[in-house]
Each structure stands twice: as structure tokens, then as C-alpha cells.
Amino acid sequence: MDEAGARAMAQDWVAAWNARDLERVLGHYAEDVEVCSPLVVERLGRADGWLRGKAELRAYFARGMANPALRFALVDVRLGVNAACVLYDREGGVRVADTVEFDDAGRIRRMVACYARGAGQEG
Numbered sequence: 294m295d296e297a298g299a300r301a302m303a304q305d306w307v308a309a310w311n312a313r314d315l316e317r318v319l320g321h322y323a324e325d326v327e328v329c330s331p332l333v334v335e336r337l338g339r340a341d342g343w344l345r346g347k348a349e350l351r352a353y354f355a356r357g358m359a360n361p362a363l364r365f366a367l368v369d370v371r372l373g374v375n376a377a378c379v380l381y382d383r384e385g386g387v388r389v390a391d392t393v394e395f396d397d398a399g400r401i402r403r404m405v406a407c408y409a410r411g412a413g414q415e416g
Contacts, residue, residue, distance in 0.1 A: 294395055299377040300370045302399070307365045307381060313358045319351060323400040326350055330406035360384075 294302070302321060309317035328344045333353070344350050357363065368380040368388070379391045388409050396402040 296372045299372050303370045303379045307367045310365045323396045323402045328404045
């Protein structure tokens with residue numbers, strides 16, 4: 294994926310979250326996706342922080358979309374080798390960096406989310 298493609302993906306991903314369009318958000322992820330987030334530890338009590346598969350991700354994201362204050366604002370996209378880092382701000386000004394690896398179809402196969410310390414209270 295080139296920089297323009299990664300930026301377009303990130304812009305659509307943010308817009309889908311802000312529209313609370315779960316299916317559109319999930320369209321960016323592969324069926325066998327793996328997602329790691331400190332919020333998974335905090336909210337689900339999973340010590341390793343991992344969600345595996347689209348079904349787990351669907352349930353987790355649906356829960357996040359229930360937050361009426363939820364709002365994402367894209368800050369920047371950094372390109373890697375078949376990967377990107379999406380920097381965005383959440384409601385309350387919390388900065389998040391999601392590092393994503395793409396599959397051959399350009400969907401997110403693996404994602405690691407990194408939050409500012411204490412950011413989990415936001416939503």
C-alpha cells in the first residue's frame with residue numbers, strides 16, 4: 294500500500310467511526326484479524342490485550358460505538374512496509390497511535406493500539 298492509499302484508508306476509517314457505521318469500520322479488517330489494545334485489558338480483563346477474529350472485534354467495536362461522546366480526528370498517517378501507523382485524537386484530546394499491518398487485499402490483518410497513559414477512561 295502506498296501513502297495515498299494508507300491515508301485514504303485512515304480517512305475512511307475515521308469517518309466510519311464518527312458515523313457509527315460498524316459494518317463500514319469492520320470492512321477495513323480481515324476475517325482473521327488480531328488486535329491488541331490496552332483498552333482490551335482494561336475493559337475485558339484480558340491480560341494479554343488481544344482480540345482474535347472479526348467476531349470478537351465486532352462485539353468489542355459495537356461496545357465502543359455505544360459511547361455517545363466518541364469522536365475521532367485524524368492527525369497523520371505514517372507508512373511502513375505493508376504497514377502504517379495511524380495517529381488520531383479521540384474525544385477529550387487523547388492521542389492514539391494504531392500500527393496496522395495489511396494483508397494482500399489491503400485489509401488490516403494485525404493492529405496494535407497505543408494510548409497515552411490514563412487514556413482508557415475516555416470511552
